[in-house]
Structures are given as structure tokens and as C-alpha cells.
Amino acid sequence: MIKLSRKNLVIPYALFLALFVVAPLLVILYLSFTDSNGAFTFGNFAKFFGDPTYITTFLYSLAIAVLTTLLCLLLAYPVAYILARSKWNKKMILVLLFVMPMWINFVLRIAALRELLNLLGLVGQSTGFLKTVIGMVYDFLPFMILPLYTTLIKMDKSVLEAASDLGANNRQVFFKAVVPLSLPGIVSGITMVFMPSMTCYVVSDVLSERTFEVLGNLIERNYMDNWNFASAIAIVLLVIIGIVMLFTYRFEDHDVNARGGGLW
Amino acid sequence: MKKTFALMLTALLCAGLFAVFPASPALAEDNVLYVHNWEQYINEEYVFGKEVNGTFVESETGFKAYYESLYPGETVEVVYTNFGTNEIMYNDIRTGKGQYDLACPSDYMIERMKNEDMIETLDLSRLTEYTRNVSPLFSDTFEQIGIADYAVGYMWGTMGMVYNPETVSASDMSSWAGLWNALYANKMTIKDSVRDTYFAGVGMVYRDELLELRSRNELDPADPDYLDDEAYNAAITEVFNRTDDETLAKVENALKLQKALLYGYEVDSGKTDMIAGKIDVNFAWSGDAVYTMDYAQYGDPDEMTEEELENWEAVLLNYAVPEEGSNLWFDGWVMLKNDGLTEAQRAQKQKMAYAFLNYLSLPETAAANMDFIGYTSAIAGDAVFDQIDDWYGVEEGDEGYTVDLTYFFDGTLSQDRLTDGRAVVTVAELGRQFSAQYPTEDIIKRCAIMQDFGDRNQALLDMWGRVKGSTLPAWAIILIVVVVVAAAAAVLIVMAVKKNKHKKRRVVSRG
Numbered sequence: 024m025i026k027l028s029r030k031n032l033v034i035p036y037a038l039f040l041a042l043f044v045v046a047p048l049l050v051i052l053y054l055s056f057t058d059s060n061g062a063f064t065f066g067n068f069a070k071f072f073g074d075p076t077y078i079t080t081f082l083y084s085l086a087i088a089v090l091t092t093l094l095c096l097l098l099a100y101p102v103a104y105i106l107a108r109s110k111w112n113k114k115m116i117l118v119l120l121f122v123m124p125m126w127i128n129f130v131l132r133i134a135a136l137r138e139l140l141n142l143l144g145l146v147g148q149s150t151g152f153l154k155t156v157i158g159m160v161y162d163f164l165p166f167m168i169l170p171l172y173t174t175l176i177k178m179d180k181s182v183l184e185a186a187s188d189l190g191a192n193n194r195q196v197f198f199k200a201v202v203p204l205s206l207p208g209i210v211s212g213i214t215m216v217f218m219p220s221m222t223c224y225v226v227s228d229v230l231s232e233r234t235f236e237v238l239g240n241l242i243e244r245n246y247m248d249n250w251n252f253a254s255a256i257a258i259v260l261l262v263i264i265g266i267v268m269l270f271t272y273r274f275e276d277h278d279v280n281a282r283g284g285g286l287w
Numbered sequence: 288m289k290k291t292f293a294l295m296l297t298a299l300l301c302a303g304l305f306a307v308f309p310a311s312p313a314l315a316e317d318n319v320l321y322v323h324n325w326e327q328y329i330n331e332e333y334v335f336g337k338e339v340n341g342t343f344v345e346s347e348t349g350f351k352a353y354y355e356s357l358y359p360g361e362t363v364e365v366v367y368t369n370f371g372t373n374e375i376m377y378n379d380i381r382t383g384k385g386q387y388d389l390a391c392p393s394d395y396m397i398e399r400m401k402n403e404d405m406i407e408t409l410d411l412s413r414l415t416e417y418t419r420n421v422s423p424l425f426s427d428t429f430e431q432i433g434i435a436d437y438a439v440g441y442m443w444g445t446m447g448m449v450y451n452p453e454t455v456s457a458s459d460m461s462s463w464a465g466l467w468n469a470l471y472a473n474k475m476t477i478k479d480s481v482r483d484t485y486f487a488g489v490g491m492v493y494r495d496e497l498l499e500l501r502s503r504n505e506l507d508p509a510d511p512d513y514l515d516d517e518a519y520n521a522a523i524t525e526v527f528n529r530t531d532d533e534t535l536a537k538v539e540n541a542l543k544l545q546k547a548l549l550y551g552y553e554v555d556s557g558k559t560d561m562i563a564g565k566i567d568v569n570f571a572w573s574g575d576a577v578y579t580m581d582y583a584q585y586g587d588p589d590e591m592t593e594e595e596l597e598n599w600e601a602v603l604l605n606y607a608v609p610e611e612g613s614n615l616w617f618d619g620w621v622m623l624k625n626d627g628l629t630e631a632q633r634a635q636k637q638k639m640a641y642a643f644l645n646y647l648s649l650p651e652t653a654a655a656n657m658d659f660i661g662y663t664s665a666i667a668g669d670a671v672f673d674q675i676d677d678w679y680g681v682e683e684g685d686e687g688y689t690v691d692l693t694y695f696f697d698g699t700l701s702q703d704r705l706t707d708g709r710a711v712v713t714v715a716e717l718g719r720q721f722s723a724q725y726p727t728e729d730i731i732k733r734c735a736i737m738q739d740f741g742d743r744n745q746a747l748l749d750m751w752g753r754v755k756g757s758t759l760p761a762w763a764i765i766l767i768v769v770v771v772v773a774a775a776a777a778v779l780i781v782m783a784v785k786k787n788k789h790k791k792r793r794v795v796s797r798g
Contacts, residue, residue, distance in 0.1 A: 074749075075758045075761060076753045076756045076757070076758045077752070077756070078759075078764050079757055079758050079764065080756045080757075082759070082768075141565070146473050148547055148549075231551070232476070232551020232552065232553070232556075233479045233552035233553065233554075233755075234549065234551050234552060234755075236755050236756045236757075240755070240756075241752065241756075244752065244755070245748065245752075247372070247374035247375065247378065248374065248744060248748055249748070270775075270778070273782060
């Protein structure tokens with residue numbers, strides 16, 4: 024008889040984790056360090072880092088992810104701030120307005136954006152990077168607004184009043200109190216935007232008419248004919264995201280309890 | 288009580304996890320035929336049946352009825368599945384994702400599967416309907432490339448350019464160079480597929496050589512330089528299938544030049560973009576070309592109302608196959624090897640498979656499939672021949688263009704359809720849907736079949752990767768990497784310093 028304890032209740036998820044998360048990861052790891060005959064090799068990684076085209080694609084992907092995250096942060100922070108401080112009766116409608124795009128299918132939205140950018144005259148090879156960034160910002164902005172909004176709205180107003188009482192002007196209150204207190208929200212926003220914008224390739228495919236490539240495209244193109252190389256690229260991507268997450272984690276661990284949770 | 292409930296829930300969840308994997312596909316029944324085909328590549332209503340008010344009604348013209356008339360008292364079930372690309376299908380079979388009896392790969396993939404011993408040799412004496420109705424074009428071609436005993440022809444076509452004659456000159460589109468013409472910058476799309484795009488690239492870089500071969504074919508047969516049709520076709524097939532390093536480098540350069548002129552690469556959007564008038568040139572397979580021209584001319588019958596269809600402003604698009612030569616492609620049915628069967632099971636499987644292939648090779652089935660798919664069947668015969676008149680024939684009293692299709696229909700038609708022993712049709716117009724479906728013999732002559740890249744596959748993929756991606760100069764890469772690493776290091780240092788300050792402050796305040 025299995026004893027019912029918290030430990031046992033975890034079994035279903037542990038099984039799920041083992042089967043669908045850990046096992047595929049191990050397979051990818053194995054494939055990335057072997058050649059098509061199953062022999063151990065570093066060749067897949069050597070090939071990736073030895074080819075200027077792959078490195079360029081890699082740098083572009085990184086640049087797109089960083090730019091998208093920064094732009095989202097710049098756009099979302101004021102919005103979230105205004106939303107959090109506005110009167111409650113209007114607030115829900117406003118939040119709804121910003122989150123509603125997420126209710127519409129992502130591919131449809133990108134298809135619509137494709138037509139719109141065409142109308143605006145953004146055609147041709149040179150616009151691929153710009154269009155991809157626009158598309159990513161458009162798509163992932165709600166993922167930045169929501170965590171920011173939830174941290175800002177939970178913020179203890181008395182702290183801000185105390186800051187003012189102690190002689191801080193509005194600017195100082197904002198930069199010395201509001202921003203540091205909302206760091207957990209910023210961190211989870213960055214996490215939520217950076218990760219998908221590093222891996223997503225539908226946006227660049229549709230908007231650039233498949234003339235601009237990100238790492239996701241490399242994986243997609245190679246996985247049919249060369250699983251080993253595709254796996255190696257996936258591992259590189261995983262490591263990069265891991266490093267960035269480590270960076271953000273250093274900010275996060277200051278105050279675990281005040282994380283931008285709630286809606287997430 | 289609570290505990291038991293929770294425990295049951297846990298057990299249930301665990302069970303649910305395993306329910307994701309079906310125990311094993313129901314392979315036990317011996318009268319099931321597993322067919323793996325391209326998406327939207329068969330007239331399902333005609334071949335299988337359709338749903339009426341929630342119940343499935345078997346088609347009277349369908350395979351089941353055919354099978355039961357062949358073998359009275361016996362039944363057959365078809366499990367019909369789809370794939371999206373040859374590579375996906377190949378991996379489906381290789382990784383044992385499913386058990387398939389019949390599959391429908393393209394030319395080069397049939398070659399690869401044959402070389403890798405994945406498919407059965409066919410007994411042509413059991414394919415009576417196929418051998419009776421298949422177009423001589425395909426029985427000859429299959430013989431030539433050595434797959435006559437391995438595949439049954441299904442659909443075929445050429446590759447060429449769909450273009451809008453109002454904005455694009457026909458003479459520009461008569462050559463591969465048309466796809467490199469700066470006049471049409473940002474108005475052209477090409478397939479986002481290494482095989483098709485590479486083919487266009489080879490056509491471009493060797494166009495002088497290809498044209499010279501063509502002119503040698505047009506010489507007087509007495510001339511020592513003369514190439515007969517067979518030698519000419521063999522020569523261009525060699526050119527189009529070159530994958531040596533020098534060719535690869537040349538094609539890479541050509542494709543990079545072309546990329547700057549393209550509106551984009553496409554997988555499926557080329558058809559709709561062409562119909563919407565966003566682009567003027569689309570590099571396409573003939574079957575897709577027919578679809579595009581149809582919809583541009585008549586509108587979309589599935590999406591539009593009667594009224595909209597009536598008010599549709601017809602755009603007449605054209606289809607052209609480059610003079611230098613192009614690609615003749617086909618898809619064919621192959622029977623997959625299966626070692627897990629007993630002799631009796633194998634015999635039963637083959638009986639069903641041969642019946643299915645014979646059924647697909649009936650001219651009536653072929654015509655029904657063509658009607659649904661819009662591609663051209665490798666099956667000839669009366670019903671297929673009559674369909675041409677039905678679709679493209681002239682109105683009474685009008686003069687049309689007479690085209691000789693003997694090369695395709697020879698030996699498959701009944702006497703009353705022949706004119707002086709030849710299969711001649713009179714159609715209302717040329718250069719459009721009809722020409723895409725049935726190219727002239729002259730065009731067929733200059734179309735080459737693509738072979739499997741074999742061990743050059745990776746080199747081609749890498750080349751294609753360099754075309755699709757962009758490449759920064761080495762100094763820029765180094766500069767960027769240095770800057771990024773420096774920035775990361777700076778952030779780390781600043782954070783470390785701050786942490787130390789924190790600690791110091793704490794120590795001070797405590798003291």
C-alpha cells in the first residue's frame with residue numbers, strides 16, 4: 024500500500040517531468056554530441072561556431088531578443104505605472120485593452136501585421152530585422168505589461184509617501200523607491216519576453232517573407248536531415264537562455280515574496 | 288476516506304499519463320490497408336465516401352465497392368493518413384512512427400527509398416489496370432530511371448513561372464534569367480525549399496550550356512553535332528543534377544544575388560499573394576500554377592458567395608516553362624517493406640495493396656482525383672482525355688488551338704477518340720491552365736528529372752543555409768562578441784561591487 028503523503032502526490036508530475044521534459048532533453052543532449060552513426064563528437068558544435076553565417080544568425084537572434092525585451096520594457100513600464108495608479112473603475116477596462124490582443128490567435132495577428140507593414144511600405148530584404156523586432160514587440164508586450172502591473176499595484180503606497188515625507192522629489196521617489204520595489208516585476212517580465220523572442224521564428228518567417236533567419240529557422244531546417252546538428256543548435260540556444268536567466272535570477276533573489284505573481 | 292480518494296486521484300493521474308500512448312496501433316485486423324499520402328492529394332469523397340448528417344456514407348464509386356466487386360464476400364478497411372513533406376514521410380517510416388503499407392513519395396525520394404531497401408519490388412502482372420492505363424510517358428520514364436518495378440505513377444507536372452502578363456513580359460519569363468531580372472525586384476517569390484530553388488539556380492548558372500544543348504537537338508540529324516531527343520534529355524539531366532563544389536559555389540552566388548531581388552521565399556503564400564496581385568511572378572509547380580490561375584480567373588468558390596463570384600474581376604495569369612529546360616517531377620506509390628508479417632498476412636496485404644493501386648489507376652478514378660486536386664494524373668485513358676475537352680474545349684463555332692497529346696495518351700484511348708491515330712485536342716487557349724496541365728511534347732523533352740542528392744545532401748543544406756541567412760564580416764562578428772562579453776563582465780563586476788558595499792554597510796550599522 025502506497026502511503027498517501029505529499030511525496031506520493033508528486034508522483035504524477037514527476038513522471039510527466041521525467042517523460043516529457045527530462046527524457047527529450049537527454050535525447051537532444053545525446054544527439055548533439057554524436058554524429059549520424061552514433062559516435063561521440065564535438066563536430067556539431069565546431070560546425071556551428073566555425074561558420075560565419077551561423078554565428079551571424081546567432082548574433083542577430085540575440086540582438087532581436089535583447090532589443091525586443093528592452094523595447095517592451097520601455098513601452099510597458101509607463102503603461103503599467105499609469106494603469107496601476109489610475110482610478111479603479113477605468114482600470115480593468117484599460118488592462119483588458121492591453122491584454123486582449125493575447126486572446127486572438129498569435130499566427131492570425133502576425134498575418135494581419137504582415138499586411139499592415141506592407142501597406143506602410145516596409146518591403147524588401149533590408150527591412151527584415153526591423154520588421155521582426157516590430158512583430159516581436161507587438162506580440163510579447165502583454166507579457167511585459169502584466170507582471171509589471173501586478174507588482175506595481177501591490178506596492179505599498181505608504182512606502183512611497185514615506186519617501187516623499189523624507190524629502191524625496193517625484194523623480195527621486197520614482198527612481199529610488201518605485202523602480203527598485205518593482206524589480207521582481209521587471210525581472211519576470213524580462214524572463215517572459217526574452218525567452219520566447221529568442222526562440223520564436225514564426226514572426227520573422229511571416230514578416231520578412233522568409234528572407235530573414237533566426238536560430239529557430241536553423242533548427243527547423245536542419246532537423247529533418249540532420250538531427251545531430253539541429254540538437255547542437257538547440258543546446259547552444261538553451262545555454263544562452265540559461266546564462267541570461269542566471270543574470271536575471273541574481274536580481275530576483277533579493278525578495279522572493281514580492282514577485283510579480285498573481286495573474287501568473 | 289479523504290486519503291483513499293486522494294490516492295485514487297493519484298493513481299488516476301498516473302494512468303492518464305500512460306493513456307497518452309496508445310497500447311499499440313490496431314494492427315491485428317488483417318483486412319486493414321494503411322495508406323500514407325500527401326495532404327489534399329486524393330478525392331476523398333470519391334474514393335472513400337463522405338459524412339452525411341453525422342454518419343459516414345461509403346462512396347459507391349469508392350475503393351471498398353471496387354474491392355468487393357473484385358473479391359465478393361471480402362471486405363477491406365483503409366486507414367488513410369497524411370504527411371506534409373517527403374522528409375517528414377521518410378522519417379515517419381524510418382522511426383517507425385506508424386505502420387504503412389503504401390506511401391506516395393516524390394521522384395528523388397522513391398530513388399532514395401529504393402536504394403535503402405525500404406520498398407518492395409512490384410509484380411507488374413498484378414497491376415493490370417495500371418499497365419493498361421498508365422501514360423507511355425511514365426512507363427518509359429520509370430523504365431529509364433530504373434523504378435518501373437518499384438513505383439506506380441500518380442501525379443506529375445513541371446516547374447515554371449506563373450506571371451501576370453500585364454506587368455511582366457512573356458519573353459523575360461521564357462528564361463531562368465527572368466527570376467534574376469531587376470525589373471521585377473520585390474515582385475517575385477520563389478519556393479522556400481532547397482531542392483526547387485537549387486534547381487532554378489542551376490538553370491540560371493548553366494543557361495548558356497543548356498541552350499547550346501538545345502540548339503544541337505534542333506540541328507539537322509545528319510549534322511555530326513546533332514543530339515537526338517534521348518541524348519539531349521540525358522545531357523540536360525546531367526546538368527541539372529550537378530552537385531559538385533564548383534556548381535554549388537556558383538549557384539550559391541546566383542541565389543544570393545537573386546535574394547536581393549525577391550519579395551520573399553514562400554511555402555504556401557505564393558498562390559494567395561499572386562491572386563491578390565501582391566507579386567507578379569511566382570516560381571511554382573504546375574499543379575499549384577493551375578490552382579493560382581483558376582482562382583485569379585474565377586475567384587474562390589469555397590470562400591465567396593455567388594454574388595462575389597459573379598462580380599469577381601478576372602485576372603488572367605500565364606504559366607511558362609523556361610526555354611533552357613526545367614524539371615519534370617512526379618509522385619508515385621510505393622509498397623513498404625514490413626518484416627513483422629507472417630506469409631499469410633503479407634499475401635493479404637499485397638492483395639489489398641495491388642487492388643488499391645489498380646483502383647487508383649482506373650481512368651475514372653484518375654479523372655476524379657484530378658478534378659479535386661488540380662494536378663495531372665500519370666494515368667491516361669478515355670475518362671482523362673474527355674476531361675480535357677470538358678475543361679478546356681472550345682465553344683461551338685469558335686476556333687481553337689490544336690494540340691497533339693499523343694506522347695501522353697498513346698495506346699490508352701479507344702478508337703473513336705483518335706484522329707488519324709493521334710490523340711489531338713482542340714482547346715480555347717494556350718499558355719494558361721491547359722498548358723500547365725499538359726505541356727507540349729517539346730517542353731517535356733527539355734525537362735529533367737531530379738535525382739536524390741545522396742551524400743551531397745548536407746553540402747546542399749549548408750549552402751542553402753548560407754543563402755537564407757546573412758553573413759557579417761569576420762571583424763564585425765569579433766567586435767560584437769567582444770562588446771557583448773565586456774558588457775556582461777561589466778554588469779557582473781558592478782553587481783559584485785554593490786553586494787560588497789551592502790555587506791560593509793550592514794557590518795557598519797551593526798557595529
